[in-house]
Amino acid sequence: MRIDIRHVAAALRRHRLATFLIGLQIALACAVLCNALFLLTGRLQLMKMPSGIDEQNLVVVSLQGTGGDLGRDTLLRVKQALRGIADVASVSMTNAVPFTQQAGEIGFRSVLDDPSYNQQGHFYVADNDFIRTVGVRLADGRWLGDDEATSSQSFLPISPSVLMSRSYAQRIWPGKPSLGQVFFADGVQRRVVGLIDDLARPNPEPSALHNTVLITGSNVLGQVFVLRTAAPSRDRVLRQALDAVAHVAPEVVVDLDYSGTLSDLRGRYFASNRAMAGMLCGIIAAMLLVTALGIVGLASFWVQQRRRQIGIRRAIGARRSDILGYFQTENFLIVTGGIAVGMVMAFALNIALMKLYEVPRLPLAYLPWGAVVLWVLGQLAVLGPAIRAARVPPVVATRSV
Amino acid sequence: MLGYYWSLAMRSMWRSRVLTALMVMAIGLGIGASMTMLTVLHVMSGDPLPGRSHLLFYPHLDPLPLKYSSPAEYNASDNLTWPDAMALLSAHRATRQAAMAGGEVLVREPLQDGSPFRVEGRYTTADFFAMFGVPFAAGEGWSADDDAARAHVVVLSTELARRLFGDRNPLGRTVRLEDADFRVVGVIANWEPEPLFYADSVSRAFGKSDAFFLPLGAAVDLKLSGNGNFSGWGRSDDESTRMISPTTSWLQFWVQLDNATSVAAYRQFLVDYSAQQQALGRFERPASSARLDTLAQRLEHQHLVPGDVRLQLWLALSFLVVCVLNIVALLLAKFLRRSGELSVRRALGARRRDIFMQLGTEALVIGVLGGMLGLLLAQAGLWSVRQRPDDYAQLASMDASMLATTFALSVVACLFAGFVPAWRASRVPPALQMKQL
Secondary structure, eight states: OOOOHHHHHHHHHTTHHHHHHHHHHHHHHHHHHHHHHHHHHHHHHHHTOOOSSOGGGEEEEEBSSOHHHHOHHHHHHHHHHHHTSTTOOEEEEESOOTTSOOOOEEEEBSSTTOOSOOEEEEEEEEOTTHHHHHTOOEEEEOOOOGGGOBOBSSSSBSOOEEEEEHHHHHHHSTTSOOTTOEEEETTEEEEEEEEESOOOOSSOBTTBSSOEEEEEBSSOOOSEEEEEOOGGGHHHHHHHHHHHHHHHOTTSOBOGGGOEEHHHHHHHHTHHHHHHHHHHHHHHHHHHHHHHHHHHHHHHHHHHHTHHHHHHHHHTTOOHHHHHHHHHHHHHHHHHHHHHHHHHHHHHHHHHHHHHSOOOOOOTTHHHHHHHHHHHHHHHHHHHHHHHHHTOOGGGGGSOO | OHHHHHHHHHHHHHHTHHHHHHHHHHHHHHHHHHHHHHHHHHHHTSOSSTTTGGGEEEEEOOOOOTTOOOOSSOOGGGSEEHHHHHHHHHHTOSSEEEEEEEEEEEEEESOSSSSOEEEEEEEEOTTHHHHHTOOEEEEOOOOHHHHHHTOOEEEEEHHHHHHHHTTSOOTTOEEEETTEEEEEEEEEOSOOOSSOTTSOTTSOOSSOOOSEEEEHHHHHHHTOOBOSOOEEOOSSOOTTTGGGOTTEEEEEEEEEOOSHHHHHHHHHHHHHHHHHHHHTTSOOSOGGGOEEEEHHHHHHHHTOSOHHHHHHHHHHHHHHHHHHHHHHHHHHHHHHHTHHHHHHHHHTTOOHHHHHHHHHHHHHHHHHHHHHHHHHHHHHHHHHHHTSSSTTGGGOOOOHHHHHHHHHHHHHHHHHHHHHHHHHHHTOOHHHHHHHO
């Protein structure tokens, strides 16, 4: 194709204001697009975050009230009944699992001689069936032994041995071996005897995903029962579990909001995130639509304005593809200019968002994506008007107006 | 003259139907998205107690040790400790004052159908009802004497009263909460402040109201469970003593002050109290850290509007800006295309101002049409917000003021968008264009 960019640019200079405005629109769209894409991927990633447990095979039944109100006898009766359901491999009583209500958030001290609670994390307090039931994976160190499930006096069991999420331990004691570190929680000095592959909090959010500690006790009064079964039978196991609770302990109330298969619970937990992701998709789509409309509108107008010139060019030998190429090149120049400004604006917007909200820094990798999307969009939007321009017959040149 | 411009605008818009439709659609989308989010923000930052909120204040004391650093999400000194709350309560320096905390109890009796259930409500003191102007359907609140006696009395919401007693008169009847009997002394009429401003900042603020109210003293006696934040900084606190510990904050406290003098006096009282506690060695931080927030400041401080909502508002507004820019470019192209027509008008004696007005009218018409489309889209947007699982979702609907704002925003955006193109077109020199005709 014989398109001289200098000619296209010279023509654009005759429409400085309109070119500037459409370029500015593309720049702004680019800035918002990059940030919206970035926020969207953040949300989608959060929704996919690993919980560290064997989600496919777990069913959860939560009771209302704290374990203490329900009484240990009742809880044990419930556990016994749940274990009797067909295809249930094991049952554990705990204060929480990922995506149920947060139940063990406490502050603790990793610097022993400092009176302030400098750390805060979620303590999973469970009986010693927990580890094999939920299927956490040991990364380093050792499991808790059955004899380490001790009785509790107040909040936590008095046993000093705990398991900790690996990334959490690395954050508390950076650059030091995490195994064997000690901290002070609920009046007892604790020791990290094992590191587990990151176990999610009950209520994971971007700023706190895996700050969890696992401790086992012998007289746990948890209100959450977690059942291990095989994925195909989990719906049936859930129904039978609810029936079983109603049968053996008619006085307790099941908290249906936090009961279900673990996949259900994950879905419910991230429902609000899904809504936000939907909203971001909507904004992205609407932004692209409006930008495309603007390009179509302006290009159509320019085509109409230049009908005569197009006719002259065709009359003196330009082919249809030349005319098509001309408008496409013109669009490419405008969009490229817009993108160049838009990338700077994208970073400015990101910095503003970082200051106001907990938004991480925009990675550079999003910029080329935003650029590609806008280039393609621009070319598609201009295609219609450009084809119409290419159809202008050379004879137009011979008519006056 | 405006009528003439109006018909000119109509003609011109009809001539370029597609372009007009594009512009109306762009402004409609921008307005629709922005108004959806502005409405959500508007309903979330509404006045929870119209007519009364300017009299309500929230005292702040800072009993934390110097070395204590609070977690990022909330400050441990946002709530009061039991001894401080009791001291402020018995000092009686405000017209009315009440301490309170949210709690959850198991209702055991009477039950119409089957199993016990848990409800959320508030442990508070006598002035609560008068101070917040809570309307009663039957009976009344309890007295300061009941507070002192830690009496087992309870005020129920209409809904809970109906659930427990059906159509029978609940007054004087007994409710068994956890392991204690409470006598029903009042039933409140429908009362749902949005947001639930007096609650702890960690609890749900929207779409929730209290099902029962009972004396704080009784709740502490019975160690009923609180569902707010308990922040402790002492070494010896545990579950059993935290409610009355001088080093655990968990109580909210509100005062009613009727004029500026009493506000100033109360502020001074708080500083004096802190100074006195400091002298006693209990407070470590300077007495000047005591403060008195207005209700609006307290709401601001609680960050009731989630970051997500603000973020969405920003995105929607930037989208509106993109739409407006889009319209500026399109209008400019459209107006300049009519240079010939405009130059004839100019040559026939129309002033620049007239041209400007004529084109401005056209922008205005687009604004009105876009406003109507935007209104429809905003209703659709609000409907989709109401489908969200968040606590504020149910509130999202437009009132008259937001309807008016929608139109105003659309018209202003379009006039703004029309300004540069109209100005530019009114500068077209008549002679040059005439020659080209």
